[in-house]
Amino acid sequence: MFRTRQLRMLLFYIKQSKNDQFNNQPSFNMKGFHTNSMRFTENKEKSGAGKEVTEKLSFETAKEKTKNSYLDMIRIYVNRDVHRRGHVEFIYSALKNMEQYGVHKDLEVYKAIVDVLPKGKFIPQNIFQAEFMHYPKQQQCVVDLLEQMEDNGVLPDVEMESMLLNIFGKRGIPLRKYWRMMYWMPKFKNLSPWPVPNPPPNDAFELAQLAIARISSVDVQTKLTIYQSSDIADSIEDTWIVSAQSPIQQDLLRQHNVKEPIYVEGPYRVWLRTKSVNYFMLRANPKIFPEETEDLSDDVSKIDVSFFNFTPPKMKSLANIPSIHEQNDATIFALCATGTSSKDSLLSWIRHLEKDGNSVLSTLSVVFTLKSSGKELTVESAGLNPEIDER
Template sequence: MLLKKLLRFGSTYCYYRTHSEHYTNFIRTFRTSSKCCEQKEEEKESKALIQRDAFDRIQDKTKQTYLEAIKYFINEDHVYRRGHVEFIYSAMKHMQEFGVHKDLEVYKALIDVLPKGKFIPQNIIQAEFMHYPKQQQCIIDLLEQMEDCGVMPDYEMEDLLVNIFGRRGFPVRKYWRMMYWMPKFKNLSPYPVPDPLPNDTFELAKYAIERISKVDVTTVVTVYQTVDIVDSIDDTWVVSAQSTTQKMLLQEHDVTQPIYVEGPFKVWIKGNPINYFILRTKAGPPAPEEKDVNLDDVSKLKVSLFNLRPPVGKAMRKIPSVHEQDDGTIYSLCATGTSSQDSLLSWIRHLEKDGNPKLGEAQVVFTLRTGSKEIAKVGEEQDEIKRKLKINDTNRL
C-alpha cells in the first residue's frame, strides 16, 4: 500500500516537472488578464467621471439642455444607475450656470434620478441608523439648496421621496419640516416684491426706493429725467423719494450749514444689488437728557386740594421724526441710471424746483465713494509679503 502511494506521488511529481512551463505560462496569463480587468474598470470609472461632468461641455446653457442631460443619464443605465450620487452633486454645482436654481421641476427631475425601492429601510433599526447614508445625505443637500434658493416643494416631491426612501427616511423628514416652515415665512415680508422680478434696472430701482422709503407713509416716489435740466450731460432717469416731513425739515435747515450727497450705498432685491444715494445734513445739538425719576418715591408727593391738579413740569422736548437720526437728518434719497455725479446734480436741481428752494441757497457737497476694490486672498497676501522680505534680504546682502 505504501509502495503504491510512493509510485503515485512520483508520477505526479514527474508530470508537474515536465509541464511546469505550461503552468507558469497559465499563471502569467491569468495575472495579465486580471490587470486588463483592472484597466477596464479604471476606464469605466474615467468614462463615468466624464459623463458626470458633461454639464461643462454643454454650450447652450438653458433649462431644456439641462433636462436633456438628466434624461440621457437615466436612459443610459435605466436599471442600476451607477454613479447617481456623483451625478446629482455635479448637476447641483452647475444649476446656477443654467439658471435653473429656482426651478422646482428641475429639482424633481434630479430626485427622480435615484432608483425606486432600493433604499427603503426594512426595520426600525435601519431607519434610525440612516440606511444608505450616502444617498440620503445627497438628497438632504439637494433639499437644503432648495431652501436656500427659496424654492418651496409640492406634494409630488413627497411621493418621489417616499418611493425612494420610504416614510421613515431622513429626506422625507426634511421635506416635512420644509413644508411646515416655508409656507409660514413665504408671505411674512412687509415689503413684498413680485416673483419673478423684472430684468429692467429701472423697475428694480423703483422697488428698492419704495422699500427703503416706506418708513414714512407720506413719502412720494417721483421719477425725473435728467434731460429736463439745462446743461445736463447724462441722459438717464432718477428715481427720487421725499416725504412732506422731509420737505419741512429742509425748509427749517440753516443755510450756513452744508448739505451732503453721500453714496453709493447698496440694497439687495432678491439677489439683485441696487445703488442708492442720500441727501442729508449733520446732526444738530444733542437733546438734553432727562433726569431719572423714581416713580416709587412718595416722599415728595404733592397732594392736590379742592380738586386742583398738581403743577406740571415745564421741561418739554420735541419728539424727533424718523428722518432725524443720530448721525444726521435725511432729506431725500434716490437711485440713478448711471450713478454719476452729473445725474446727482440733475437730481438736486429737480428737488429745488419741486418745492425745496433752500437747496439753491445752501452749499451742497458731494462726498461720493469710489467703486469697491478687489479683495486679495490671504494666501496671496502672505506670498506677497514673503516676496518683499526676500527682496529686502537680497538688497541687504
C-alpha cells in the same frame, strides 16, 4: 449576521467568476461615471472584431445649456446605466451646474434629479438602521438638494413627498427635511410687506422705483418723483432720476441752519431678490436732543423715606418729538437713484429738488461725498457753482 452576509457575497462572486471563465465572458460590464461627466463604454462586434465605443457627455462642456438639454442628460444617465453606479456624484454634478442652465428654480428639474435614485433600496428595515442614518451618503446628498431648493425659494409639492417616501421610507432624514420645509416656507413666502415680482424685472428703472418706494415707505406721505437730467440746462448726461421726499423732510430742510452744510452720500446698496440697486441720500448732521429722564415717582422699590424734608417730584421739560427722518446718525432730507450713479446726475437731482419746493438749497452748502473706484470723491457746491475735490 454581518459575517454571514459577507460570506454569502464572497461565495456568490467566486461562483460568478467561475461561470464567466467557463463561458469566456467578462465578469463586469465596463460602465463608469465620474463627477463632471458621464462615460459609458459599450462592446460591439463589427466584422468579427470587437470595438470599444466611448461616449462622453458633460454638463460643463455641453453646447446648448437649456432645460431640455439638461433633462436629456439625466434621461441618458438613467437609461444607459441600469445599476446607476455613481448616482451620488452625478447628482452633485447636476446640482453644481443648474444655474448655468437656468433651471435652479425649476421644480420639475429637481424632481427629475431625485428620480435618479433607486427605489426601495435605501429604506431602513429595522429601528437601528432608521436611527443610525441608513445609507448616509445618499441621504445627505438629497438633503443638500433640498437645501439648494430652499435657498432658491423653490417650494416642493406632494409628488416630491411621495418620491422621498418611496426612496428612503417614512423614517428617512430627507423626508423630515421635506416636512420642515413645507411647514416654514409657506409661512415666509408672502410675509414681506414689500412684495417683489418673482423673478424680479431686469429693467434698471423699474428696479429703482421698487427700491426707493421700499426704503421711503417708513413715511406714508412720501412722494415718489421721476426727473430727467436733460431738463437741466447745464446737464451733461441724459438719464432718469427716481427721487423720494415727504413734506416733513421739506420742512426739516427749511429749518436747517444755513451755516451748516448738507451732504449727498452714497452709493448704498439695497437688494431686491437677486438684483441690487445703488441709491444716494441727502442728509445733514444729527441733531442733539435732550435725554429723557426716567420718572421714579411711582417706583416703590426706590422710595425715599423722609418725614420733614419731603420734596415734590421734578417737573419734566417740554421737547419736540423727533420725526422718523431724524435718526441718531443723520437727518435725512431726500433719497434718490439715478441711471448712471454719477456726480453729474446727482447735481441735476439737487437742482430739480431746488425747483420742486426746496428753494433753500440755493443758500446751503452741499457736499457730494461719493465712492468711486476705491477713492472718496467730494464735490462742494454753494448754490449752482460746484467745486470738485478728490480725497
